[in-house]
Amino acid sequence: MSRDAIFAPALHRARRQRLLDELGDGVLLLPTAAETSRNGDVLNEFRPGSDFHYLTGFPEPAAVLVAWRTGRNAHTTWLFVRQRDKAREVWDGRRHGTAGAKRLFGADDAFPVEQLWQKLPLLLDGKPRLFHRLGGDAEFDRRLLDTFAANARRQRRRQPTLHPTITDPIPALAAQRLVKDGAELKALRMAAAISAEGHTVAMRATRPGCREFEVQAALEAEFRRRGSPRNGYPSIVASGANACVLHYHDNDRRMRAGDLLLIDAGAEFGGCTADITRTFPVAERFTPAQAAVYRVVLRAQLAGIRACAVGAPWDRAHKVCVRLLTQGLVDLGVLRGNVARLVKKEKYKPFYMHGTSHWLGRDVHDVGAYLDAAGEPRQLVAGAVLTVEPGLYFDPRDRRVPAIYRGIGVRIEDDVLVTAKGPVVLTAGVPKDVEAIERMRAEALRR
Ligand code: GLY
Ligand code: MN
Ligand code: MN
DSSP states (O other): OOTHHHHHHHHHHHHHHHHHHHHHHEEEEOOOOOOEEEOOOEEEEOOOOOHHHHHOOOSSSSSSEEEEEEEEEEEEEEEOOOOOOHHHHHHHHHOOOOHHHTTTTTOOOOEGGGGGGHHHHHHHHHHHEEETTTTOOOOOOOOHHHHHHHHHHTTTTTTOOOOOOOEEHHHHHHHHHHSSSSHHHHHHHHHHHHHHHHHHHHHHHHHHTOHHHEEEEEEEHHHTTTTTTTESSOEEEEEEGGGGTTTTOOOOOOTTTTEEEEEEEEEEEEEOOOOEEEEESSSSOOHHHHHHHHHHHHHHHHHHHHOOOOBBTTTHHHHHHHHHHHHHHHHSSSSOOOOOHHTTTTTTTTTTOOOOOOOOOOSSOOOOOBBOOTTOOOOTTTTTTEEEEEEEEETTTTTTSOOGGTTTTTEEEEEEEEEETOOEETTSOOOHHHHHHHHHHHHHHHO
């Protein structure tokens, strides 16, 4: 896929215009993060803020977007960016500078970032509103308030003009990002396809006796090989009872033939990430107990995906999954009693303690409201993408659970695009039924 399909300046301009038309008159002020130190002069990996990158495509730290509407279908964009610096660029890499911000990223004008606080007072003069999310960076907010104070001081002998009202632009931006545009969908589909390939490679690479991080390396090597620069979140590679730790990150255990291996990992592409979980045996086959648990989760997941229809409440998948998982817990002999009553009393919670879905996009837990104006679960709309990820987790020390199930953790997670024609699974490229997984494991172990 060409870079231009995802990074065209016209695309970002159109996104800014949509947002500004929604917000109305005023100035949008949106900084991205600065680099942070890991230790000494070693920096943490930098990734631009998702909102900033969605609206600009600009990849460097310490930049600020300023934009204001000049009429319907017209606005002005200024980018404040780090200046070119020969010495720094020798050490840290090329910068686009102000010329690059204009030429490559479609800014109408661009300035060194140090000039933001000089230019801002003039820009805000006479503007009724400033669209800025307070609370992201205390130092930035302090300088903004200083700007207002300086303006007030300058004007104290004249009739003072009003400060602009500060309005949070993020709810409008989040609503816009919730419904993916064409370029975002291309990026997400690509992230999903790459992630599916990585999971398939990991499923083939796993051997009894190898460490979890060796499988992680194989998975992430495939992500990189296929064009993903980074993961959307730290990979969870959890064998045996580690699968019962939802955000397990040690990834250092040596796995054994009788274990299951749960991998929850997603590659980022074009600024968007996938989010896939698969659980499979380290040996060739599931044990009967593992297969029984796995089939309960898979049945719930398939039904959960079917529940992702336009107009359905977004949490219908969760309700469907909870009912089927609870039924499964009864069938497995973990719970006893009437399924509806067990659901009502949340008796499934010790074994299924997380939600089933979240929005997915640039961030793994992406932006977008979950409740409508009345406080009810919002309805699914075409173009939204969410995960469906039921699981069952049996703590190895939980004596309420029949011994054969203790230490088993299973999650199955796919990414679903909501369309008028029904749910589309973007991550269908990795096997998930018992027979297909066992075939793949048998083939892999024979090699
Ligand atoms: N990978 C985090 C999640 O599934 O929500
Ligand atoms: Mn997820
Ligand atoms: Mn996940």
